Structures are given as C-alpha cells and as structure tokens.
Amino acid sequence: xxxxxxxxxxxxxxxxxxxKQGALASSVAHDSHNIVAVxxxxxxxxxxxxxxxxxxxxxxxxxxxETKVLGLPVAGLMSADDGFExxxxxxQLDRFVKEKLGSTLQAPFMTLSFMALLVIPHVKLSDLxxxxxxxxxxxx
Numbered sequence: 001x002x003x004x005x006x007x008x009x010x011x012x013x014x015x016x017x018x019x020k021q022g023a024l025a026s027s028v029a030h031d032s033h034n035i036v037a038v039x040x041x042x043x044x045x046x047x048x049x050x051x052x053x054x055x056x057x058x059x060x061x062x063x064x065x066e067t068k069v070l071g072l073p074v075a076g077l078m079s080a081d082d083g084f085e086x087x088x089x090x091x092q093l094d095r096f097v098k099e100k101l102g103s104t105l106q107a108p109f110m111t112l113s114f115m116a117l118l119v120i121p122h123v124k125l126s127d128l129x130x131x132x133x134x135x136x137x138x139x140x
Contacts, residue, residue, distance in 0.1 A: 001035040001049055002127040003027065003076065012125045014038055014115065018104030022063035023048040024097055026109055027076030030117040034127050038112055052076075059090070059109055061097045068096050 001009050023039020025048035035052050039045035044062050051060035051069045057076025060069045070089050072079050079086050090109075097103045105111050118126055121133040130139040 001037075003032075003034045007127060010125055010127050010129050012130050014125075016104075017108065017111070018102055020102030022061065022101040024059070024061040024101065024103075024108060024112060025049045025052045026059045026112055027052050027057040027072065028059065028109070028113045029115075030113055031119070032116065032126070033076055034116065036112055036116045036125070038115075059093055061093055061101060063100050066096070066100070068093050 017038050019038065019040050021040055021044070023037055023041075023044035025035055025037035025039075025045070027033055027035050029036035035049055037045050037049050039048060039062075047062045047067060048060045051062065051067050052058055055069050055071035056073045058070050058072040060067065062068070070079075070086070070093050074080060094107075094109065097108045098105075114120065115125055118131045118133060125131070128138060131137070132139060
C-alpha cells in the first residue's frame with residue numbers, strides 16, 4: 001500500500017513464509033517504506049494493514065482472535081519509547097507470528113521488509129507492481 005498518496009494496492013503471490021493463518025504487515029519496507037503485508041486471506045491482510053495505519057506506522061500481526069501491533073510512530077520506522085521495551089515487544093510480536101501464525105522464517109518481519117527493496121535480486125514488489133531485480137525493470 002502506498003503510504004504517501006491514494007493508489008490501488010499492488011498485489012502478488014509470495015511463498016515460503018509458512019503462514020497457516022492470519023497476516024503480518026509493516027511500514028518498515030525498504031526503500032520507500034510503504035506498507036507491505038503478507039497473509040493467508042484478504043480480510044487478515046486488510047486488518048494487519050489497518051492496524052499499521054491506526055498506529056501511524058509500525059509492525060502488526062493478526063489472526064482470527066488477536067491483533068498485535070508494535071507502533072513505530074516516528075516516520076513509521078522508529079519509536080521514542082525505551083529501547084528495551086521496544087525490543088521486548090518486538091520479541092513478543094515475532095513469537096506470535098511464529099507460534100500462532102505458523103511462520104517458518106527466522107526473521108519474518110525482516111524478510112518482509114526486504115520484499116519491497118527493488119535493488120536486490122530477484123523478484124520484488126513495489127506500489128507500482130512486480131519488479132525484476134535481475135533485469136532491473138517492471139514486469140508488464
């Protein structure tokens with residue numbers, strides 16, 4: 001989702017996140033820091049994105065019963081809260097994604113943030129659509 005102007009979302013399939021339910025979203029999405037999300041169904045993805053928007057930036061994860069958010073209100077990237085508190089909340093959110101949503105990744109939020117970084121290979125997703133990082137051009 002474009003954070004800076006009203007635009008339709010760019011949508012693509014992704015594999016190997018291992019999610020069994022729910023969704024996660026983040027405004028930490030290199031390089032433009034739009035909101036990037038991955039999930040099992042449209043409703044969960046929308047709820048995860050809306051949780052990031054409601055926190056004016058951050059990380060979120062949702063399932064049918066719970067919505068977890070780590071707000072990062074400073075440009076959608078940082079918090080003015082105590083660093084130890086943020087680290088603890090991040091650890092809890094990471095555990096929720098692995099234990100409740102089923103992610104098999106070692107660092108699901110870090111992996112998600114790099115899915116939007118167009119300058120590294122191979123296929124990436126931007127608010128303008130799928131991008132081939134090897135050929136350095138958008139798919140048509």
